Amino acid sequence: MTRDMAGFAVTLGYGDLPEALLALLRRSFLDTMGVAAIGSTTGLSRIARKGALALFGPGEAGAARMLMDGRRVSPAGAAMAGAFMVDSIDAHDGTTPNKGHAGSAIFPALLAVADAERARGRAITGRDFALWLALAYEISYRAGQVQHATCPDYHTSGAWTAVGVAAAAARMLGCDREQIRHAAGIGEYHGPRSQMMRCIDFPTMVRDGVGWGAPSGVTAAYLAREGFTGAPALTCEGAAAEPFWQGLGESWLTLDHTHYKAYPCCRWAHPSIDAARDLMRENGLTHDRIAGVEIRTFHYATRLAGHEPKSLDEFSYAIAFPVAAMIVRGRIGVGELTEETLRDPEILRISRATTLIDDPELTARSVAQRWAAVTLITTDGRRFEAPPCTPRGDTDQPLGDDEIRAKFHGFADPVLGAERAAEMERLASRFDTLGADGFAALSDLVLTRTEA
Numbered sequence: 001m002t003r004d005m006a007g008f009a010v011t012l013g014y015g016d017l018p019e020a021l022l023a024l025l026r027r028s029f030l031d032t033m034g035v036a037a038i039g040s041t042t043g044l045s046r047i048a049r050k051g052a053l054a055l056f057g058p059g060e061a062g063a064a065r066m067l068m069d070g071r072r073v074s075p076a077g078a079a080m081a082g083a084f085m086v087d088s089i090d091a092h093d094g095t096t097p098n099k100g101h102a103g104s105a106i107f108p109a110l111l112a113v114a115d116a117e118r119a120r121g122r123a124i125t126g127r128d129f130a131l132w133l134a135l136a137y138e139i140s141y142r143a144g145q146v147q148h149a150t151c152p153d154y155h156t157s158g159a160w161t162a163v164g165v166a167a168a169a170a171r172m173l174g175c176d177r178e179q180i181r182h183a184a185g186i187g188e189y190h191g192p193r194s195q196m197m198r199c200i201d202f203p204t205m206v207r208d209g210v211g212w213g214a215p216s217g218v219t220a221a222y223l224a225r226e227g228f229t230g231a232p233a234l235t236c237e238g239a240a241a242e243p244f245w246q247g248l249g250e251s252w253l254t255l256d257h258t259h260y261k262a263y264p265c266c267r268w269a270h271p272s273i274d275a276a277r278d279l280m281r282e283n284g285l286t287h288d289r290i291a292g293v294e295i296r297t298f299h300y301a302t303r304l305a306g307h308e309p310k311s312l313d314e315f316s317y318a319i320a321f322p323v324a325a326m327i328v329r330g331r332i333g334v335g336e337l338t339e340e341t342l343r344d345p346e347i348l349r350i351s352r353a354t355t356l357i358d359d360p361e362l363t364a365r366s367v368a369q370r371w372a373a374v375t376l377i378t379t380d381g382r383r384f385e386a387p388p389c390t391p392r393g394d395t396d397q398p399l400g401d402d403e404i405r406a407k408f409h410g411f412a413d414p415v416l417g418a419e420r421a422a423e424m425e426r427l428a429s430r431f432d433t434l435g436a437d438g439f440a441a442l443s444d445l446v447l448t449r450t451e452a
Helices: 005-011 019-039 043-055 075-087 103-119 126-150 158-172 177-190 196-201 210-225 253-257 267-282 312-316 320-329 345-352 360-365 401-416 418-428 436-446
Strands: 290-297 354-358 372-378 383-385
Touching (some): 005 126, 005 158, 019 103, 043 312, 103 126, 126 436, 158 210, 320 345, 401 418
Parallel strands (some): 290 354
Antiparallel strands (some): 290 372, 372 383
């Protein structure tokens, strides 16, 4: 049975959300806010916030605080600044079938609309926010699958998160079914159909498109509320879309296809990083004994390359350098997101000695998951080979709650301070149980200035 998107968006209630989905949303809340905290320190984020202040002043829609900043702009401006902030550190949740990310657009966008509504006197509970998150994730995932199946170009996540954000934000604003249809259509039409492989081949601050997908969705919702038309969204309606909306509200793509990142770089590099880490540990190897690395992986991943990244953007879209960093340092965390790391002579030596091999078999297998096989070559000519593997963090190899918490604190504590981060963890980990006052307290924690 196909259930129409707008009917789903207007009738879904908190009681319809499975406990497993609520647990996932709590996890994503905490994970995304940790990434936002460290993201607030990047040059990309500072530029985006400066741009939002210059271009998106508060208006009749109200004023929303920018994520981890506190200064007020329009809801669209806060969505833009927050999405760029989260996306500036490539460590947020994702969905493998869509080759992209939803939370990096959804959280900043919905927090912005919610904050503008709160500023106008509306009480918003954690249950409310959980419902809106669930709508935005599920609609984004399904719209994204349609778009990837029907469009010839590989476009960024901003293209399809604009649809989910638009529908969820329209529900937040009290729109009816027809207005939600139009919001989705407006968001789809004006969402950024940006070319992902351009950013892979030439990494810059444009990243995954969510910096425009989030405000496009927010703007679409406000326009639809005022009577602007845009339906149908072709990713939500019509014969081509229909198969992807089967079972809407009965099965949840969000549960089946959300993954979490162990490392702050492109997901396509993660199986190679995991394999190199395991080979080093299992064989008692030290980096001074590594003469070369061979990585067999799928075609798109070989285009990451990144033997000598000159910026954090180039580091994020690389394989050779992050793998070398894992070999040399045994970790990839906040300490590796520095200019000093990019100049580390030992990491550069191994990165330059890394060969990426386009493997047709692994390309064919890398539809549902991402595959890679790594061989380490030592200075005495020995070869240590790892079998093809997929990355940790998928549903078949999930990161544990302790790993998510450790990742959050590793990112957040140096920026927010341990006390504020601990309170954020306490509230985010049960956000959907919070009343209006409790959710307001959590909002204040994530929407006020960081120490950076």
